[in-house]
Amino acid sequence: xxxxxxxxSDELLLDYADGSLTEAEALIVASHLALCPxxxxxxxxxxxxxxALLEDVAPTTVSSDARAAVLAQLDGAMTGPPAPRRVPxxxxxxxxxxxxxPLRSYVGVVAHQIVWNPVMRGLDELDIGLDRSAAPKARLxxxxxxxxVPQHTHRGTEMTLVLSGGFQDDMGHFLRGDFAFHDGSxxxxxxxxxxxxxxxxxxxxxxVRLTGLVGRFLNPFLQF
Amino acid sequence: MLRRQTPHRLLVLMGWQTxxxxxxxxxxxxxxxxxxxxxxxxxxxxxxSRDRQAxxxxxxxxxxxxxxxxxxxxxxxxxxxELVQEAMLLVWRRAETFDPAxxxxxxxxxxxxxxxxxDGIRRERRPEIDPDDPALVPPMPESADVMVETxxxxxxxxxxxxxxxPEQAELLHLAYFEDIPHxxxxxxxxxxxxxxxxxxxxxxxxxxxxxxxPV
Numbered sequence: 001x002x003x004x005x006x007x008x009s010d011e012l013l014l015d016y017a018d019g020s021l022t023e024a025e026a027l028i029v030a031s032h033l034a035l036c037p038x039x040x041x042x043x044x045x046x047x048x049x050x051x052a053l054l055e056d057v058a059p060t061t062v063s064s065d066a067r068a069a070v071l072a073q074l075d076g077a078m079t080g081p082p083a084p085r086r087v088p089x090x091x092x093x094x095x096x097x098x099x100x101x102p103l104r105s106y107v108g109v110v111a112h113q114i115v116w117n118p119v120m121r122g123l124d125e126l127d128i129g130l131d132r133s134a135a136p137k138a139r140l141x142x143x144x145x146x147x148x149v150p151q152h153t154h155r156g157t158e159m160t161l162v163l164s165g166g167f168q169d170d171m172g173h174f175l176r177g178d179f180a181f182h183d184g185s186x187x188x189x190x191x192x193x194x195x196x197x198x199x200x201x202x203x204x205x206x207x208v209r210l211t212g213l214v215g216r217f218l219n220p221f222l223q224f
Numbered sequence: 225m226l227r228r229q230t231p232h233r234l235l236v237l238m239g240w241q242t243x244x245x246x247x248x249x250x251x252x253x254x255x256x257x258x259x260x261x262x263x264x265x266x267x268x269x270x271x272x273s274r275d276r277q278a279x280x281x282x283x284x285x286x287x288x289x290x291x292x293x294x295x296x297x298x299x300x301x302x303x304x305x306e307l308v309q310e311a312m313l314l315v316w317r318r319a320e321t322f323d324p325a326x327x328x329x330x331x332x333x334x335x336x337x338x339x340x341x342x343d344g345i346r347r348e349r350r351p352e353i354d355p356d357d358p359a360l361v362p363p364m365p366e367s368a369d370v371m372v373e374t375x376x377x378x379x380x381x382x383x384x385x386x387x388x389x390p391e392q393a394e395l396l397h398l399a400y401f402e403d404i405p406h407x408x409x410x411x412x413x414x415x416x417x418x419x420x421x422x423x424x425x426x427x428x429x430x431x432x433x434x435x436x437x438p439v
Contacts, residue, residue: 003364010428011421015405019338019350027351034353037363044327045435046428050338051331052381053400059288060295062308067283070309074276074316097359102351104359177361
């Protein structure tokens, strides 16, 4: 597979490495990392910076009780829950691997088993219930081959990761593994490639705003 | 540039048996000659043979640092100590998975503490890749995408961080020690977002060079 050509910014990868992203944002960044070796390298580097900063920090005394308690628990600590069993690669079908980990376990089913909710003609979605109303929303969307998402802009930010197929907008052509970041300054109308449906993970911090002639009438009906 | 002496393992350990709080950074940096190698060895000893003495030494080195890290991130003292205990127990349990070819002990412990905090304080899961996932796209052969963190790297990074211009170092510390993304640092500090981004990028660029330098 071709390596992705559109990546999250260094600042976003840093936010992921230092642990300051929300779960939804961290999910889309981690899913990109699964498909992008060069961003994995960048994150490893940022984690190494975290390690160096941890070495540099002035130590704070930990009570001797806490130390004794940990040392006394070492035997018990080994009887914790076993590590999750990994699925051997040979038993997994290629079409089951459209969703990389960690996304696959969040969705709970493989891509072709998803039960979609229709949004409008040519556009379906699946809310990945992270159950945090204030946090950004993560959802899978499917744009039917050759169809366009109505012209829209964003009140907050929108991150998109292509999982299969591809789409084109003013920012370029996006294929599997490619990561797009849009904010209010972008007014776009993504069009799915003609040869296949385009499956994406999106994380939006606020509802999108339709800007096309027809779309403006639809705004009040769009749910976040 | 810090000149490293070959660290004597025992001396290093003894120097860190009784960490004192509130030591200044310079004193703390200049105080003991340490590479990361002894920490890596200690962690390997725990992973391979459940070496309790090695674990106790790791506790004495890391627990007081993890406590500072958690306090800086706004955790109250009681929870910080609890999380330190839980993180150190995870270190014991997961030591087998530590691979010094991929990360140094400090880096590995940092990621455990980071995830523990997200899990314990924010009550959120930490989405991470599964290195055994068959969907994981492997690095191209002979690409520069494989980072090997050497035992000296943490030291070199520490020296590089110490030599960053103060405004870059400040933002870097805020990024790692505040539970806010870079966009929120901008509003918190009253620095324009573009400036936050460019300072962070400059800092990361410099540090990345250190990581790529041949030893």
